Amino acid sequence: MTTPSTAGTVKVDLRNPGQLLAAIPHLLGFRPADSVLVIGHRGETGNRIGNVLRADLPNPDEDVALAVRLRTPLLYDDSVGVTIAIVGGGHDGENATGPPRRQLVDTITDAFAEANLCVMHALWVPEIQDGARWQCYEDSTCTGRLPDPNSTVLAAVSAHAGLITYGSREAMERQLDPVDPAVLARRSALLDEIADSRPDGPGQYPDDCPAPADPVECGRAVVRAALARAHRGDFEFCDREVVELALALERTEIRDACLATALPPAGPRAVTAERLWLALTRELPAPERAQAATLLGYSAYVRGEGALAGMAVARAREADPGHVLAQLLAQALDHALPPETLAKLGASTETDPLWEPGGP
Structure with missing residues (x-):
């Protein structure tokens, strides 16, 4: 077989x-x-x-x-x-x-x-x-x-x-456990501070963001740099970096580009991206954790690992009960939608590849 x-x-x-x-x-x-x-x-x-x-x-x-x-x-x-x-x-x-x-x-x-x-x-x-x-x-x-x-x-x-x-199964689920509550509280306060000072929309970055001024391009640069580090096995992100990644993933354009990194399933790009989403699921506070957990669930789903996908989607909905994509993934899991069918979602979003191993 x-x-x-x-x-x-x-x-x-x-x-x-x-x-x-x-x-x-x-x-x-x-x-x-x-x-x-x-x-x-x-x-x-x-x-x-x-x-x-x-x-x-x-x-x-x-x-x-x-x-x-x-x-x-x-x-x-x-x-x-x-x-x-x-x-x-x-x-x-x-x-x-x-x-x-x-x-x-x-x-x-x-x-x-x-x-x-x-x-x-x-x-x-x-x-x-x-x-x-x-x-x-x-x-x-x-x-x-x-x-x-x-x-x-x-x-x-x-x-x-x-x-x-x-x-x-318990060992698999433990890998999703959040980091120290004090660390999450500190990061949540940073996110609240940015939201209070820049109320005009998601994905607003600190003034000294090294990427271009456009918020979407800045967010893509932040995620691309994180993926490159993850590909090297570096998952040690400071508070500032975690906050910038959270802000990036709030933007629909960047979230959709991240979905496409799950393809082809279990390929080098997908494995790297899934490891990053797993790390961020642990490192992000709620409700921002839902974005990373949903990406993790999608990546696991399209490569056929339904158990991890279910765990990740449950964490996403726990962090943000109203998260639309997490709700859709939960319905797909309930009906056992074939992974190749769900993979079409990621394929349809990749108009401009976010990152490839060995790329810039």
């Missing part, structure tokens, strides 16, 4: 159930535990990975509701079938008659059959770790040991692209 990467499409053989299970952390961006996953198969023969959906294992009386919720996004996809994977949820499989949560698997299978979606495989593994024994639900002789998830081809592809696979 194939999975997207910085090289366009890299062929990775996931036909072996153990290889597919070992790839899950790199498909999700983190290593799941006590989870149910539905992996969509796209293409005429189902040989391409589509949506990868994850949810916590439910209580038994919630199985039907969860099955319907997992089915809904696949109705908007061109998946021809799915693989169900249960991670955790019971015994270790060594001395039992079969894997756990069979009722949940049967419920999902029935719900998908109603929508003419075939369950091609149903698998269980106690944890995604090197050597863990996996089992099939329908064939007791279908079993094996997981390869090291960190040594798979997909792991190498992800690492080469500069993408991080976290040890857990």
Whole structure:
């Protein structure tokens, strides 16, 4: 099967159930535990990975509701079938008659059959770790040991692209935690001071801004310089620099140019920009944090990392409940809009590229 990467499409053989299970952390961006996953198969023969959906294992009386919720996004996809994977949820499989949560698997299978979606495989593994024994639900002789998830081809592809696979969902979410409240308060006061002294519109910069006098050009210069620094691995921004970036991102023209940096997904420009938006999500106070968090959510979304996209959009809406683009992204996530469809938004905004690695 194939999975997207910085090289366009890299062929990775996931036909072996153990290889597919070992790839899950790199498909999700983190290593799941006590989870149910539905992996969509796209293409005429189902040989391409589509949506990868994850949810916590439910209580038994919630199985039907969860099955319907997992089915809904696949109705908007061109998946021809799915693989169900249960991670955790019971015994270790060594001395039992079969894997756990069979009722949940049967419920999902029935719900998908109603929508003419075939369950091609149903698998269980106690944890995604090197050597863990996996089992099939329908064939007791279908079993094996997981390869090291960190040594798979997909792991190498992800690492080469500069993408991080976290040890857990909680670890992924912790990276979005804001910096020290005192630092945020100091920056918020600076932003208020500028707003009070220059009330004629967003993106008004200090008088000694080194860029041209035009606010849009000045803002583009500020963001371009920050992206160049991020590309070198420099994310140490002082209060003044963070404030200037916040002012720049308030301008629609600059925000739209920043959306385009997410393309092509997982390319060098997109990886650099996403790291910058992640840093600013932590470094900016509310409500300005919403701009960076929304850009982070968009970048993660178009490269297929829905979990991080959902976390970022939630942080954006928390910082600014009325943020329009964050609301639109939340709706796209709820309906599992295909990433390639959402990518058209960024493509339509790039009339004048903001920044390229190695550029001026």
